[in-house]
Amino acid sequence: MKRITLQVCMLLSFCSTAFSQSKPFEADIKTIQAYDRIYQTPDNPILFAGSSSIRKWDDLQEAFGAYNVINRGIGGAYINDITVNLKDLVFAYKFRQLVLYVGENDLVRNDETPDSILNRTKVLYNAIRAKLPELPVIYIGLKPSPSRDQYRSKLIAANKLLKEFFAGEKNVKFLDVYPLMLNKDGSYRKEIFQNDMLHMNRTGYEIWEKAIRPLLKSK
Numbered sequence: 001m002k003r004i005t006l007q008v009c010m011l012l013s014f015c016s017t018a019f020s021q022s023k024p025f026e027a028d029i030k031t032i033q034a035y036d037r038i039y040q041t042p043d044n045p046i047l048f049a050g051s052s053s054i055r056k057w058d059d060l061q062e063a064f065g066a067y068n069v070i071n072r073g074i075g076g077a078y079i080n081d082i083t084v085n086l087k088d089l090v091f092a093y094k095f096r097q098l099v100l101y102v103g104e105n106d107l108v109r110n111d112e113t114p115d116s117i118l119n120r121t122k123v124l125y126n127a128i129r130a131k132l133p134e135l136p137v138i139y140i141g142l143k144p145s146p147s148r149d150q151y152r153s154k155l156i157a158a159n160k161l162l163k164e165f166f167a168g169e170k171n172v173k174f175l176d177v178y179p180l181m182l183n184k185d186g187s188y189r190k191e192i193f194q195n196d197m198l199h200m201n202r203t204g205y206e207i208w209e210k211a212i213r214p215l216l217k218s219k
Contacts, residue, residue, distance in 0.1 A: 079124055096135075138175055180207050
């Protein structure tokens, strides 16, 4: 029997608990924990965490199979959501490298600015470093989504601040995927997105895969 993916389990859990969930992402966390009780986590994996761009990476394990990767993304997450759930999404595992993508959902909040996105990211990153000071980290910069074009200037400014911040940190690589996902004239590559013009299709993930692979740590 083909192994059920965590993403499928989380989708089924969402459908059954959407109207009874007592707090954000409680159902997702419980589904992850139940999944971990059924399927053994590979030894010393690379952990991918963050929002829906990670969660919807359905063939992540196939794309990076030789690296023993695990996907612990949760759809719709803001930066603070990852921070408060670090214990269950990150610290619950023993792994050799972390790949993180989160912050794009924060852009759409009117009260969020590039500075506040940077500050929330610092809180998240410092919380990780307090527990895992030497862990190699790949922090993926915010991607250009056609459906969020109105926030483009905020995104560009936030990415600039994030890049500058991580440049001064040790054992972390800031991966700027923004220019990789645009045409040469700076227009959106709409063919790499699903119909919602927000989430990537397989072609979009291939861009990420090619950019991430050289930065991954072997066993």
